[in-house]
Amino acid sequence: MYSQHLMQIRHKVSQTIVDQQLSLQTQQVWQRQVAQWQATFSPHSGWPDLQLADAVQDGQIIHAYLQRVLVLACQFKHQRCLNAHTIAEQALAYWYQINPTNWNWWWNQIGKQRLMGPIALLLSEELSETLIKQLIEDLPNNASMTGANRVDLANGIAYRGLLESDESLFAKAMEAIAETIAITQEEGIQADFSYQQHGPQLQNGGYGESFINVALPWAYVCAQTRFRFSSQQQRLLLTYYLQGSVWMTRTGRWDYNACGRAIAKPDLEKPHCRTMLITQAKMLLALFPDYRLQLQRYLEHLQGHDYPFSGFKHFWRSDYAVMANNKYAVSVKANSCRITPIETGNQENLTGFWLGFGSMNIGVTGNEYHDIYPYWDWAKIPGVTCPQIVMPAHEWGRIEQQTDWTGGVSNRRWGITSFELDVMQTKGLKSWFFCEGAIIALGAGISSTHPEPVMTTINQCHYDFPACVNDAYHNGESTLVKAKSWLHHANVGYVLGNVNAHLHSHIQQGSWQRINAHLSADKVSGRVFKLSIDHGVQPKNACYEYTLLPGSSLAETKRYAAQPYVKVLENTPALQAVVYQGHIGCVFRHPGRIEIPESDTQEGVTLEVDKPCLLLCEKTQTGFQFAVSTPGRGDRVNLDLHSKGESHQFFVETSDKLDRLGESVRFDLHLH
Numbered sequence: 001m002y003s004q005h006l007m008q009i010r011h012k013v014s015q016t017i018v019d020q021q022l023s024l025q026t027q028q029v030w031q032r033q034v035a036q037w038q039a040t041f042s043p044h045s046g047w048p049d050l051q052l053a054d055a056v057q058d059g060q061i062i063h064a065y066l067q068r069v070l071v072l073a074c075q076f077k078h079q080r081c082l083n084a085h086t087i088a089e090q091a092l093a094y095w096y097q098i099n100p101t102n103w104n105w106w107w108n109q110i111g112k113q114r115l116m117g118p119i120a121l122l123l124s125e126e127l128s129e130t131l132i133k134q135l136i137e138d139l140p141n142n143a144s145m146t147g148a149n150r151v152d153l154a155n156g157i158a159y160r161g162l163l164e165s166d167e168s169l170f171a172k173a174m175e176a177i178a179e180t181i182a183i184t185q186e187e188g189i190q191a192d193f194s195y196q197q198h199g200p201q202l203q204n205g206g207y208g209e210s211f212i213n214v215a216l217p218w219a220y221v222c223a224q225t226r227f228r229f230s231s232q233q234q235r236l237l238l239t240y241y242l243q244g245s246v247w248m249t250r251t252g253r254w255d256y257n258a259c260g261r262a263i264a265k266p267d268l269e270k271p272h273c274r275t276m277l278i279t280q281a282k283m284l285l286a287l288f289p290d291y292r293l294q295l296q297r298y299l300e301h302l303q304g305h306d307y308p309f310s311g312f313k314h315f316w317r318s319d320y321a322v323m324a325n326n327k328y329a330v331s332v333k334a335n336s337c338r339i340t341p342i343e344t345g346n347q348e349n350l351t352g353f354w355l356g357f358g359s360m361n362i363g364v365t366g367n368e369y370h371d372i373y374p375y376w377d378w379a380k381i382p383g384v385t386c387p388q389i390v391m392p393a394h395e396w397g398r399i400e401q402q403t404d405w406t407g408g409v410s411n412r413r414w415g416i417t418s419f420e421l422d423v424m425q426t427k428g429l430k431s432w433f434f435c436e437g438a439i440i441a442l443g444a445g446i447s448s449t450h451p452e453p454v455m456t457t458i459n460q461c462h463y464d465f466p467a468c469v470n471d472a473y474h475n476g477e478s479t480l481v482k483a484k485s486w487l488h489h490a491n492v493g494y495v496l497g498n499v500n501a502h503l504h505s506h507i508q509q510g511s512w513q514r515i516n517a518h519l520s521a522d523k524v525s526g527r528v529f530k531l532s533i534d535h536g537v538q539p540k541n542a543c544y545e546y547t548l549l550p551g552s553s554l555a556e557t558k559r560y561a562a563q564p565y566v567k568v569l570e571n572t573p574a575l576q577a578v579v580y581q582g583h584i585g586c587v588f589r590h591p592g593r594i595e596i597p598e599s600d601t602q603e604g605v606t607l608e609v610d611k612p613c614l615l616l617c618e619k620t621q622t623g624f625q626f627a628v629s630t631p632g633r634g635d636r637v638n639l640d641l642h643s644k645g646e647s648h649q650f651f652v653e654t655s656d657k658l659d660r661l662g663e664s665v666r667f668d669l670h671l672h
Helices: 004-023 027-040 052-056 059-079 082-098 105-123 129-138 147-163 167-180 207-221 231-243 260-264 273-287 289-302 554-562
Strands: 311-315 320-324 329-333 359-363 385-387 406-410 415-423 426-435 438-448 453-462 467-469 472-474 478-481 486-489 492-496 501-504 507-510 524-537 542-550 566-571 575-580 583-588 592-596 605-609 613-619 623-629 636-643 646-653 665-670
Touching (some): 004 147, 004 207, 004 273, 027 059, 027 082, 052 059, 052 082, 059 082, 059 105, 082 105, 082 129, 105 129, 105 147, 129 147, 147 167, 167 207, 207 231, 207 273, 311 406, 320 415, 320 426, 359 453, 359 542, 385 426, 385 438, 406 613, 406 623, 415 613, 438 453, 438 566, 438 575, 453 492, 453 542, 486 554, 542 554, 566 592, 575 592, 583 592, 583 605, 605 613, 613 636, 623 636, 646 665
Antiparallel strands (some): 311 320, 320 329, 329 359, 385 453, 406 415, 415 426, 453 524, 467 486, 478 501, 486 492, 501 524, 566 575, 592 605, 613 623, 636 646
């Protein structure tokens, strides 16, 4: 006899599964697929294009096979289609006749259960006792591990509890999920709403996406029952979505910097990313009607309207920063002695060592890098300065640098991220100043003893004809872009400082197998826009300066090049600084002093600090507004501001607590 509580949840879960699957494609495509899968299935050999025996090596066969069964189960539940039920039952019988075991534990303990649970729930009342028993026995009854893996195992337990009408088992599953909905310094949600797994590694678009894809639907279906999560846990899911996912998914695509080794899979392993984000927004709307304005506006963005938010966010726990607005989203992913760059694992991401060493995602349409990765030049990842070698990252990730100077500062509107490179015999200080409409990239002290040439890549994305260099359209495959030049390509302007750059627009060729041993070796190719700065072999104290103008037209790029509204004041290994419409941004790598002439601000200003720090300074009606951070350490920074002939001494203390290390401190200095 079914529990009344679980009956209510079963009904809501079943409806949620069907609605979600129906939303993944048009009704026409759905009906065509269902008809094809019903017509081509054989009870004796399965589907001719999916050989279950090969699933031992290829986990995608497991997913594809069970996904078809799930669609047939949804068709039966949605329209009481008896033929769909018959084929689904035959497909399950054939599955257990072969009963494939993949070489990768994940497919056997998590991957197949993600689909088996929903299939069993939708068909449970009509399946044979033998099949129901087999499905239930494949579902776990205990949650181990941490983070997203723990949530996935609990997901399987929850379905088992529903199928067995076992309230205590279902409660155990909800408790295991609820335990992971918490701020932690271990694997899981961090204090800045980044998500980490496999150690201190940014994973919002990887394991973090898996986490919310499970935790939020259960919070939604259990909201009006005795199994509901606490209001604090529900609110944390909302905040994680708004302060994490939303910042990394402008245009409905995940930033590759946040997806871990999924960069080596088609569509970042997320072909239905936008639909899943829409579903999550709708669930949160139901749970939090008071947040209707924010959630509804983001939901409308996912359906084609402008991105509704604007600002700069630095995720101090994961060495990641992003500026997002209705015109563009640009991010930087770095690493330090506290944070690992992006991992290699399961023979995936075989060429991605340089991901996370200042890698940039420069997005206007959101398609700039879509599935470019098989034929990327992996020694030229956007934003990265490195010797020209290609290699995998460490298996499952590890700390690669001993430097603690990686961090950012933000006043929520604009900010800085700074990264000290010290790996592969190569060093340098790299900083990005995120101003409204313009991003200034500075590099100083670039030195190397590595035998390969060292280059800084400005961008490498899909080529979108034409590229314009100093008013001349570029039709050839390569050209030298001289210092102080400007160029425009695919809604992005580029303005060079005192450095030459090389522009290439060749056809590049590769294969998915090159970056993921489990995928096809078939050649794929595309024309690529590649802009880079050559520092030569074993450079000493080299530097660079360039400006990105994402979302800019050709005319706007030309106008900025003629009259820039951001000026570089310093670019040395000790101090990097810009002035932006009277606002000051400084990277004090060492204690120091900077003078800003009267021509660059409303009045001349001098700033002096006694500790390394990142600093933003803005003039207000009553004085100045500051934002300060101290990457890698909590500290007391003494500041001296000299303005209008007067000197003002004050100090700021940044937190030394591990979960707040590197967080910006904002305050006002009132002078009258």
